Amino acid sequence: MDIRQLEYFIAVSEELHFTKAAERLGVTQPTLSLQIKALEEELRVTLFDRIGKKIALTEAGALFLEHSAQIVRDLQNAKDSINDLREYRRGSLTVGALPSDLDYRIADLLIDYHAAYPNIKLKIVTSIEIANQVLGNEVDIGIGMMPVYDDRLVAVPLRREEYVVVVSERHPLADLESIELERLRHIPTVMYPLGYIGREQVEVECRRRGFTLQTIMETSSATSLIRLVKANVAATVQPGPLIETMNDPALRCIRIADGAPSREIGIIYRVDRYLGHAARAFIDKTIRHFKRP
Missing domain, CATH: 3.40.190.290 (D-Maltodextrin-Binding Protein; domain 2)
Known part of the structure; x- marks a missing residue:
């Protein structure tokens, strides 16, 4: 079993269609099918119920998906951590913010951050659905409304x-x-x-x-x-x-x-997402920015 097989399995689980998953991965359908079959043989369980052209996760498949997704996330976090160590003060950061706050509230924060980290490519995305952006990995960090009701998210209060x-x-x-x-x-x-x-x-x-x-x-x-x-x-x-x-x-x-x-503003990020130096520095500056009188 290798990480590529897990990525193949996750793709099929998300698409529930071998042809679509193969197109997404850039491999042939027979290659994908063989990899899934090899995975099932190694685990000695059936991961997918095949009903005609339709497929569905078995109970074992659903359990294996949960662990596979965590393994892939952990590997990506490890890569991000090493890259962060190697490329200290370099890289990119995507932040979600409420439109009104971007227009009138956080411009000084962005100027301050850029002055300290001029080599970090900073991208600001506006939305009223900040928590969903963070959950969907569209942004690394969000500055949005609290409370958030999802165990996958960390929410750090800024101010009411x-x-x-x-x-x-x-x-x-x-x-x-x-x-x-x-x-x-x-x-x-x-x-x-x-x-x-x-x-x-x-x-x-x-x-x-x-x-x-x-x-x-x-x-x-x-x-x-x-x-x-x-x-x-x-x-x-x-x-x-x-x-x-x-x-x-x-x-x-x-x-x-x-x-x-009243409203409460907070910083939002995923529990399982690795936060590099650039992200941690942005969080620290944001907290101090919102604590100013």
């Missing part, structure tokens, strides 16, 4: 942030320091579309009070949303610290006095 009502300096409410959540029932707002985590955090709290936001316009762009507020189209409800980082004199933040919605 209360939402505030954000208006233009020309808005009728601009001079208020605080506002009751109930008043949002009658205030036109511009918000992210329904389904976005940030929007849902606010809507959940409103529904508890028996109403939904009076949203007159939706946009998935943080930049557009802020421009609409500055143009006095309507108010919005966003995390206070995020708005404060903009340092824009045309915006006013009004504290929600009674049970403000």
Whole structure:
């Protein structure tokens, strides 16, 4: 048994089709079939039930898949660890981030990281589904919303942030320091579309009070949303610290006095993923960045 056979077995398990798995691996179907047969003979079990052109994992196959996937991950982690040792301060890192935070929150973090590690190729991917990106190995590390409910993930809290009502300096409410959540029932707002985590955090709290936001316009762009507020189209409800980082004199933040919605931001990565020096350094800088006043 060798690692190539395990990779072949995993591919067939994922595709549940020998021809598709062979195409994916770049081998012929007879070669793939022989390797799986050799594996079954060595283990002395049947890994796949073959029903006509369809196949399915047997109970033994499902058990072997779990261990095979772990072995392949461990080998990849070992390779990554050795490469990290050999190519210290070199390599690449892919980070997932919420669009609004990328636009307004973490630019200074990226500048600071690049100054310390100029040879690391850093790629930032925006998404509202950070945990799924991490689980799918689309990104090495995610900066997203907590909590996460998956044993395969590690989530390191960064900070909890209360939402505030954000208006233009020309808005009728601009001079208020605080506002009751109930008043949002009658205030036109511009918000992210329904389904976005940030929007849902606010809507959940409103529904508890028996109403939904009076949203007159939706946009998935943080930049557009802020421009609409500055143009006095309507108010919005966003995390206070995020708005404060903009340092824009045309915006006013009004504290929600009674049970403000809140969000918790954290760093997310896979339990079984090897984190090299570049990744660990990014995590350390991110923690310190979010702890700043």
